[in-house]
Amino acid sequence: MIAVFPEPYPDELVYSVFSRYSAMSGYRLYRSAAEDILRDPHSHPDVLFLGRCSEDAAARLAAYKPLGDVVMKHTMFPCLARFWPSERRRRTFEAITRMEGMLLRMARSYAAHTNVLRYCPLCAEEDRRELGETFWHRVHQIGGIAICPKHACRLVESDVLIGAGSPRFVSAEEQVPDDSPVTVCQSEPEVRLARYISQYG
Ligand SMILES: [Zn+2]
Incomplete structure (x- = not known):
């Protein structure tokens, strides 16, 4: 219950x-x-x-x-x-x-596009500051996008498998570390493409 x-x-x-x-x-x-x-x-x-x-x-x-x-x-x-x-x-x-x-x-x-849940370290930082916890964002799982449309930084792969269903419930708060590497994408066309695709996600 x-x-x-x-x-x-x-x-x-x-x-x-x-x-x-x-x-x-x-x-x-x-x-x-x-x-x-x-x-x-x-x-x-x-x-x-x-x-x-x-x-x-x-x-x-x-x-x-x-x-x-x-x-x-x-x-x-x-x-x-x-x-x-x-x-x-x-x-x-x-x-x-x-x-x-x-x-x-x-x-x-x-899962042909991606095998694990991904996250943006800067979104996670913002979530924790504004909400007190982070969560799994849908926009970070869109196939064909490797960067966060909001922050233009590279998405980081977690350990949570997608393909056959996760064998348990893993919250982003317990999975995403505070010190994940932040790599900002320098390619303007790639950033524009990610923002374009994410609008239609
Ligand atoms: Zn982000």
Whole structure:
């Protein structure tokens, strides 16, 4: 039974919200958080999409905004489907919102671009200063982008695997160190491209 559930930050992945819930609940075992959040507590959480979450977790998310908005604002679905024909996009969107299958397949196809969650050290610094914690940003996971569109610094790879689903909930706050290297991109065309792509993510 979920008691207190964190409100998603703008551009935060659903996986990140669940990971913050797990951390704030003080669970020592993955299974304890998984029983609250996932429909099947033996499964792995979906890192990039919504996955099959419990009715309780879905209701907590929906208390902040409709699940359709959660899919569009807090999962990688818009980035993955932006060039799809509208009918395929609509059918997949509805399947994700209803938490039906195909998600693992989609995550694997997305993982062709990147295998782990990434972060921007300067965004993490800002988050900690302004919010008291950092989180996994959606914009840093967009395929084809290697730099933060806001700070133009190189994204850093974490240890959180995407492909087959993370084997546990790992919050950015526990994963991202305070002293990650900051490398600013000097290529103006690359910065412009990252900002252009991120607008349509
Ligand atoms: Zn940044």
